[in-house]
Amino acid sequence: MEPVTRWWLVRHAPAINPDGLIYGQGEIAVDCSDRTALDALASLLPADPVRMVTPLARTGTTAEALWGGPWSDRDCVVEPALLEQSFGDWQGLSHDALSALGDAQVAAFWQAPATATPPGGESFADVVARVAPALERRSAEFRGRDIAAVCHGGSIRAALAVALGLSPAQALAFQIDPLSLTRIDHIPVPNEPAVWRVVTVNRS
Template identity: 55%
Template sequence: MTVVSLTPLTVTRWWLIRHAPVHNPDNLICGASDREADTGNRAAAAALAAGLPADALWLTSPLRRSRQTAQALWSRNPRLADTAVVEPALAEQDFGEWEGISHDTAALRDAEAAARFWRNPARNAPPGGESFATVMERTAAALRRLTDLHAGRDVVAVIHAGSIRGALALVLDLTPEAALRLRIDPWSLTRIDHHHTGTGSWSVGGVNWRVGTF
């Protein structure tokens, strides 16, 4: 009888969390702007923190709302790590000259630039900013790099709607146009896994899970 030795499958588990809401009553564009998060929803933080792995590597973007949300989660569950690695490639989309103004104001300032952007908002960049397609590219590159670097670990990334959509685009082979249709709410959890076998493969455990639904 031939005995076949099976190598255990290595899986890297990603826990993608969108930061807490940003107070923005005027609906201004704040992609790369360093706005504060409203982390006052203690019930949401506690429910989300309770389901996170205790031995995970934590990542945040350079933006304050990402770091503040991570700190709120740590405060609700003492089992969790209390430090994070800042990963610039997982930041929100940079809207350039439109940061801090509304889309209506942007159109009044430069109607041609606004019309050009809205012809294909997935691939066209605002003046001085980056396109969502570019966000997808840098997010995908970061996920591949970090998955190889931390193979077999749980990785909690407290990041942004744009970068979470970019991650899902990589996993599901989505176009920029399709990825922009994904709804990613504040305080939500998205789960993806990378299976290190053959050329590697991805799977999706859940998208936009919100408090009370997982």
């Protein structure tokens, strides 16, 4: 039997965002004060995984809180393809401020949020398109290992789109909470494309 690669996808800790800003790929601080939730999450993760984060500091901060730190000394792999969706020029605005712009692109975005592209940003379909090859590439690199990736709600939904063969619009229906665990397994098939198994989604 071909070795299975297990992905343990963790959404970062809650963003500290009292003004309700759209942050996307912007940097934002996170609240890692809930030690009970962090310890419970850590207890669900495998003992010796490949530890992975994205370039955004909130994933590294969460990794530190989960495993001790600093995370850069803990042999974490940095994977840019698992970044959150970029909302381009809209990052840093509140939803009210965005609505007040009266921009036709805002209305178009809400009519087709999976495929519409914010100015200077990317669509959720673009996120799925960049996450898919990264999952295959890292599954081949760490074949048969456990990969614990602290990443983002958007990239976790994108991974579920890949695993379940969903359209981007369907994948947006998943709720992915901060400090939740989603587990998918990459299963190689000789002479055929690999298949995916979904073990759990949004486990608190």
